[in-house]
Amino acid sequence: MGINTDLLHKHQLHAPLFGDYKPVAKAHISPIYQTSTYILDDFDSAVYLNQHVDKGFVYSRFGSPNCDELEKKIASLEHAEAGLALASGLGAISTAVMSVIKSGDHVVFGDVIYGCTYTLFTHILTHMGVEYTRVDTTKVEEVEKAIKPNTTLVYVETPANPTLKISDIQAIADCVHSHKGITLIVDSTFASPYLQNPIDLGADMVVHSATKYLNGHGTVTAGVIAGPKERIDKCRMPYLQCFGAVLDPFAAWLLMQGMKTLGIRMERHCSNAMKIAQWLEKHPKIEHVYYPGLPSHPTYEIAKKQMHNGFGGMMSADIKGGEDAVRTVMNNVKVFSLATSLGNVDSLIQHSPSMSHFDMTPEERHAASIFDGQVRLSIGIEDVEDLIADLDQALALI
Known part of the structure; x- marks a missing residue:
């Protein structure tokens, strides 16, 4: 796949270094503003800044120079007007969702999404009078069929966790925006802005667990x-202001240090993952591989159209022998680490049915192709032959 030069030109390093705040010392790396509050010049400016928090800094729950810099870089990466930094991926998801919905509304979301997002929609928002419908968002006609007069939100996760289903963002956006008053939010965590830009494809907002890639x-x-900007301002005030999912300045600073290598890391994640997916697909103890870069993946054509620079570092695989076989593999890998996260430079392995998606019933999981013998692999940037050898020796013990 060709390099997207426009994306590289808009890489976050080209975004304003300090936003509107000019430090006295011109440090090459931004300083960390580890303070909870900011001194205001006079009464009039104090009143103004407390009511217009996007114009300056008052209190770190509303914003800080480090978060401001991060937000500008995120907006640049996602080709958006504005960005907002929060304390977790779920903080971002819940804040974005709550800024759109109210009691009596109806939400449409994918049948395969992150387990805690599923819990938010099915176990928490239902107590607040919000209805929902789960659909296969890879089929736009199902999204259209699910929309009701009180639908205010369509929520799409693509690539989807953990089966890597790819939904056609542009087609869904066209469908959603043919109705009045419906917002499209896309969780693009598995892709990162390096591989996919939902705003360019018609999404109203994009969310990421920045913990990951x-x-x-x-x-x-x-x-x-x-x-x-209008939507981001609403997310900040009153939702972030009142819910308090605030990213601290040091975490924002650390995040920006990681973002500097996003492009080069993603290149290695993608190349390693493709080689491992192709190898696993031929392994006699593997029943099925879920990776959007494989022609055998049911949404391969959508991935080719929608993603640029590669297909990502995430995949899942069904191991023959079910949970007992999974236990053997996960207890015997040596390079892969057993951990319930993803997107790190280190390779990780987890069992989605009992870990990230344990809140779903077995029937719901199986209907979404999340089977008992399924492992999710987050492919890191180690030597790919070492990763293949590690999986091979663990699979041989089944």
Whole structure:
């Protein structure tokens, strides 16, 4: 796949270094503003800044120079007007969602999404009078069929966790925006802005767990939202202001250090993952491989059209022998680490049915192709032959 030069030109390093705040010392790396509050010049400016928090800094729950710099970089990466930094991916998701919905509304979301997002929609928002319909978002006609007069949100995760289903963002956006008053939010965590830009394809807002590929080193928990300034302002005030999912300045600083290598890391994640997916697909103890870069993947054609620079570093695989076989593999890998995260430079393995998606019933999981013998692999940037050898020796013990 060709390099997207426009994306590289808009890489976050070209974004304003300090936003509107000019430090006295011109440090090459931004300083960390580890303070909870900011001194205001006079009464009039204090009143103004407390009511217009996007114009300056008052209190770190509303914003800080480090978060401001991060938000501008995220907006640049996602080709959006504005960005918002939050304390976790779920902080970003819940803040974006709550800024759109109210009691009595109806939400449409994918049948395969992150387990905690599923819990938000099915176990929490239902107590607030919000209805939902789960559909296969790879089929636009199902999205259209699910829309009701009180639908205010369509939520799409693509690539989807953990089966890597790819939904056609542009087609869904056209469908959603043919109706009045419906917002399209896309979780693009598995792709990162290096591989996919939902705003360009018609999404109203995009969310990321920045803990994952944006940081890349497992050193922070963070989330981001990008979209039109009017929507981001609403997410900040009153939702972030009142819910308090605030990213601290040091975490924002760490996140930006990781983002500097996003492009080069993603290139290695993608190349390693493709080789491992092709190898696993031929392995006699593997029943099925879920990777959007394989022609055998049911949404391969959508991935080719929608993603640029590669197909990502995430995949899942069904191991013959079910959960017992999974236990053997996960207890015997030596290079892969057993951990319930993803997007790190280090390769990770987890069992989605009992870990990230345990809140779903077995029937719901199986209907979504999340089977008992399924492992999710986050392919790191290690030597690919070492990763293949590690999986091979673990699979041989089944």
